[in-house]
Amino acid sequence: MKALVINSGSSSLKFQLLDMDNESVLASGLVERIGDAEGNIKCTFHPDTEKESVVKKTLPIPTHTVAGQMVVDLLTDKEHGVLADKSEVGVIGHRVVHGGENFSKTTLLNDAAIAALEDTVPLAPLHNTANLDGIRIAQELFPGVPQVGVFDTAFHQTLPPHAFRYAIPKDLYEKDRIRRYGFHGTSHKYVVGECAKLCGIDVDKINAITVHLGNGGSITAVENGKSVDTSMGFTPLQGLVMGTRSGDIDPSVHAFLARNHQMSCDEIDNMLNKESGLKGLCGLNDMRDIHAAIEKGDKDAELALAVQTYRTKKYIGAYMAVLGRVDAIVFTAGIGENDDIVREMSLAGLENFGIILDTKINAQRVKTPTLLSTPESKVQIWCIPTNEELAIAREAVALVSK
Template sequence: MKILVINSGSSSIKYQLLDMPAGNPMASGVVERIGLDMGTLTHKKHPGTEAEAKTVIERPIPDHATGMKLVTDILADPEHGVIRDTSEIDGVGHRVVHGGERFAAPALVDDTVVAGIREVSPLAPLHNPGALAGIEVARALFPKVGHVVVFDTAFHQTIPQSAYMYALPYELYEELGIRRYGFHGTSHKYVSRRAAELLGRPVEELNLITVHLGNGSSVTAVQGGKSIDTSMGMTPLAGVIMGTRSGNIDPAVISFLAERKGMSIQEVNDLLTKKSGLVGICGMSDMRDIHAAREKGDARAQLALEMVCHRIRMYIGAYWAELGRVDAVVFTAGIGENDPEVRLGSVSGMEPLGLTLDREANARRAGEWMRISTPDSPVQVLVVRTNEELEIARETMEILRGR
């Protein structure tokens, strides 16, 4: 089966075409700046070197329909494409950020599912509307194939109520759905299953702590292949310190800022989501820049590193206590896969718990995966490259085959 994976945002469309069940990527790319004066399509044909395979097209892209048409055209283009025509595509998988409580699993798209996504969109007003636009356009372009939606929040729907509820008046949960939902679920699910394969054990037997570290970051406790707790909350703002997001703070800070600085609720929200986190501490959001500044003696860059590692350690420790026994800690995503100093700082001092890091292995560059704990460490530490597109394609294929 050839599965087209679509991740549609408010002004962009990311895509990847995969040959399933092998999971081999055939082509991938992104449409950006939809609705602006000039948009771009960046397309990569697999396999081949980036220089040989990369194609960039610049032109006005007024809406998602135009963007999706560009994608389908280039996929079947005689020079840059990988298929003869779009009839070779057997299914389309769509990433949707928020499924609320309505969606605890991937779903075959129909009008009822579309209405359900629209119903929970107030929980993700910056993300779900763009996903809906992509779904509607793709359904029109591919009317004869099955479309499946895979939700970032679905993997976390196994979290018990005692862990996902906020200590607010219960009526607010009933009326507005205010609770913790968690995100990055597709990534946490993929690396959990991949870690089980690498450890040679069924995922149902394992207790894992998966650590997804990128510009957005989250930590998840996975028991028997199911999420039982996660660091993000009702929105992706909560939890560990991120590139521009504050992570957890005292909620009274919001009213304090409003009173002392005369800030509106929207201004405080913008501060917490766009001007805080690493960039708020040291003026930089990219860990590569932070490391370079640290090496030149920048004290605030050093503080930013120490703060982010401290917060990650807190969550790993908390989830260790929840799980009772941990078989492996698994790092993934851009920082988790590529930053040995953050990994080292995130697990330092855990030797009494049975986790011993192999510093030489940790300093190596990770490939698709690597083990960075010592051979005699009772708790394994793995670095696993995430592949959310492959996970979406797998779940899309399973749904379509089960129709």
Template sequence: RVLVLNSGSSSVKYQLLDMNPDSGGGPAAGTRLAVGLVERIGEDTSRLAHTPLATGGDKRETEGPIADHEAALKAVAAELAADGLGLDSPELAAIGHRVVHGGLKFTAPTVIDDAVLAEIERLVPVAPLHNPANITGIRTARALRPDLPQVAVFDTAFHTTMPEYAARYAIDVATADAHRIRRYGFHGTSHAYVSRKTAELLGKDPSEVNVIVLHLGNGASASAVAGGRCVDTSMGLTPLEGLVMGTRSGDIDPAVTFHLKRVAGMSEDDVDVLLNKKSGLVGLCGDNDMREIRRRIDEGDERAELAFDIYIHRLKKYIGAYTAVLGRVDAVAFTAGVGENAAPVRAAALAGLEEMGLAVDADLNAVRSGEPRLISPEYARVAAAVIPTDEELEIAQQAYALVSA
């Protein structure tokens, strides 16, 4: 079994998965035994929601103050123990941690020791919103089970295969190297999983397939994957670069920041908040929920329609750019909350790209399913696919493969 932890600044998402079932007709490898979420950590209104899938029990929810991440993980451990799945179980092989930023040092899942933890801490300046929370989760889990392998799986690792010409910014090399300024990319566990699953859907080995992966959630990123290796991705030094997102601007002229400081008198923190939390779809139309935006469009809301058009325009630019980067594209894969559920986004993103071999079958696109599926007509030269992502399973698989080896 592998317990997967995704620690945020005030939350802990977790899943317990069975990765090595017996051969006597037991569950398939990767079966979820329990899932849950602790949110609003540090507040009086903390909430823990736990679903014991192994026993088929109902979701259990508790509310009340949970002081910190240590208290949160102890509460999680108690819930698992109540289902006979406690952290003291000899069947627990590892705890897998999602870590957002691994820099250039961590290119694969890594067993955490003091030196590894120190290096993750050293990367905090390039991931100030994410790595501190990941570190807190790691420290807490190590204290609870110091004898158990703790494995870090990095969002950036999949993108470390990018060639230097794709990863480098065109700024002074000495300055860039001194401050570790380069394009790292994020959502790597999702891009790795989805690109591999796309190849499976096409009945091919990942080494034979070139895929453009569009991870479209509140955070959004694109990647160009050639033969199973990332060769380019839209996010850069931080998750701000690239596509239009729920609250992030994506690509923007860097001089906008200087202009806002000089003309509007905005501080660095003001600009940071603007570009990360008050931009993207919410900045354009006041909503970052694609369902609400589509509802407003249907009612004739021009601001919502413009926001949608800007979102789609940026998507098309990246599809075109990555087609050029790859040379040959076998599939475009949509994933994450918007990519998996918003049929109008998929249709609009590929509309007019028939000369590039892309097309959408309206009936296939309208189907709602939790399974990987094609949404392109048979005649399309490039497959269009919807691949539900599973970052927790990817983390569990990588962690288990490492410790079992």
């Protein structure tokens, strides 16, 4: 079966086509700047193989519907395409950012499910509106093909009430659904499953701390294969220090800024989401640029790295307490997979907890799952590349194959 994975953003459309017989990627691409005067589309066919070829185009892409048709045209193109006809696609998996409390698992997107998904739009108006657009367009372009929703929040629906409830008036939870939801769930679920295989532990018995560090970042405590706590909350703003997001902050800062700087709620929200985090601390939000600045003696960049890794370490320690027994700590995503300095600083001083990093192995650049701990370490430390598209495709195929 061939599975098409779609991630529809407000001005972008990311896609990947996989042959699920061997889980190979047939094509992968991105349409961006949809609605601008000039848009871009890039598609890589047979990536990371001898047959790899790339098509790039710059042209007006007025709507997501046009973008979707362009993707179909590329995939079925006689010169580069990997489909003789679009009817070869057997299932379409959609990444959906927010499932609220309506969706605790991968779901077939029929009319009832789409109506329930529309009910979650107030929780993530920008992302879920775009996700719904992608679903509707895929229904038009691929009539009769099963559409499946895989939700970033679903893995965290196993959080117990004492972990997901905020200590605010009860009505705000019951009427407005204000609670911790968590995000990056597809990534956390994927790497904990891979880690269980590597450790030789059944996935429903493994206790792990999964550390997803990219421009956005989150940490999850996994007990017996299920998420029991996670750092992101009602929105992806809570938790770790991220590229442009502040992470945890005293809620009274909002009132202070409103009173003393006459900032509106929207202005404060924009600042905390887009002008804070690493960028707020040192003016840079790419960790590679931060390391380069540190080498030149930039003290703000040095502080930004220290703040980010300190916050990560605090969450690891907290989740050690939550779980009691930890079989493994897993680093993943762009920074987690590629930044040995961040990994080392995030684990420094945790040796008394049985967490001992092999610094020589850690310093190597790896593209495959790699054990980073010493033989003496009581907790295994892993770097496992995430693969959310494959995870979505697997779940979509598993659902329609039942």
